[in-house]
Amino acid sequence: MENKLIIQIEKLTKRFPIGKGEFTALKGIDLGIVEGEFTGLVGPSGSGKTTLLNIIGSLDSPTEGEANVLGQAISKLTAKQAARLRKENLGFIFQSYNLLAVHTVYENVEFPLLLLHYSGAERKKMVLDALEWVGLTEKIKSKPPQLSGGECQRVAIARAMVKKPSLVLADEPTANLDAENSHNILKTMKKLNEELKTTFLFATHDEKVISYLNRKVYLLDGKVDREEIVSN
């Protein structure tokens, strides 16, 4: 089977204005991510991994160079087109879960589908499937404050996965979890990657996450320092 390149980054540079000067967060990055990868951008704080994740997630745009994500040049997208790319094709997992506290587990997972205008029956099936993937079918009526940290992050994963996106971006997804929950979460994501062929891209410096990655892209001072590919 031919490997489909879903992210293609060429000579990507990102500069931020700081006072009267500029800070260069990314310096001429070249990178390609193939569909189905379980890849991590690894590096210390300030290495540029979150900035790169932002650009790939169409939350920011490059200063120079280009990032093509699912065939769309990020630098050329309007705010509406960027929002549409995120809505239809991308899933996000955050360090702090960011669930809607007044809504139930079911409603939190259902939310991205409402934006995509799925019918009620379709939404129900997709939400229950997603909750089954993360093992939370018993908690559909619970609200986030009633859940543990690990359960909250599993809800966040279900919310990111429910629309079956082509790409899931996760920024330090285990930073707030203990070791046991971290491993459970990572196993869940790995399972979804293998079963649904969803591409996962992490930004992390957590050794537990790194140990699950198939491909590790090490960033240092805004540049790709080295890469490691782990064969299964």
Add this chain to the structure above:
Amino acid sequence: MIRFLLKGLFRDRSRSLLPVIVVTIGVMLAVFMRGYINGIMVDMIEQTARFTTGHVKVMTQGYADNIDQLPNDLALTNADSLTTVLESEYPGVTWVSRIKFGGYLTVADTLDRIPAPASAMGLDLLSKGSEEAERLNLKKSLVQGHLPKVSGEILISDEFAGKLAVKPGDLVVLKTSGTAGHFHDDTLKISGTIRFGNTALDRATIVTDLKDAQKILIMENRVGEILGFFSSGYYDDETADPMLARFKTLNSSAEGDLIPQMYRLRDQEGLSLYVDISQGMGNIVIFIFMIAMSLVLWNAGLLGGLRRYGEIGIRLAIGETKGQVYRSMINESLLIGFIGTIIGTSIGLSLSWLMQTYGLDISEFTKASTTGVMMPNIMRARITPPDFYMGLVPGVLSTVAGTMLAGIGIYKRNTAMLFKELEA
């Protein structure tokens, strides 16, 4: 999606209950204050209209120019035919003739007493179907005795009666100068004493029948003034202005001091300011409450925005545009505004109804009133049709305005910072 947002709205009490309470209180106060101030102003104006100005008044130019001196030598002539013309030209308006005059009053058969200055009102009390006694609330204002039943009977203010040491049934002598410049005495019988509730009137007023006044002053078929009262029971410029214009047309060729002129209520006794305040007060109240509530709700919106920072961030990350998030917040505020307005208007109208029905007795405070405007003893609210919907202005507009101001932050939010912000 709407259901989803509604669930969030109603489950998060700080987003729903607090703003609804703010809007409810604001609208309730706005509706009540509007009704109450309107009621007070209208009552003051109408009280003055009933006793002094009418909604419109016809007098001669000369009489109007010297009205403080009650110049009955410049009174209207051919009063009966003038009234007939007025009734035919302005159907639906009630026209009543009055004579005001001054004199000295003393007790009959006590020549050693110094006569006391008296202010007299000649009203149509004895004609069949006359509403003057009812209009001036004379029956309920009686302290002793009864209203005049026959010619020669008068009412006297209770305070004045006390000063003269007279009571119903006593005879008094009224010394006046007639319109021809002659002086003469008329003996009249006190039928009752009365309390007007107005210091100026209570000091030294007597009330005679109009025909008696005409007889005393030798003013056959002449009256000082003819007052017109609108069928609505309330003064308004929209009714008065065309009447005035029409009256000018009818008398366009006439000149001189004795030519009848029509005057609006607002042109008399300095009432113009009161009428303007009465008409504009509702809008002023609404405007003040709208600004105050906008500020409160703006702050509530800002606090809500801070509380919902994560929610808004995740919605932007998941794929909602800033415009969609902003619009959904405006829609939420519209709903909150409507709910608060309905509850606030209901409570405000209920309070207004109570104040309209029972009122607030301020007679103790009005005893020293010396202005031309007559203060009613009981301050009442007045519910008008706009009170049923005017609450929407502060209720909905301020909620939306507050949210719009608070929501501007959404547009200032940098999506590139979402990952960083949502880590907190």
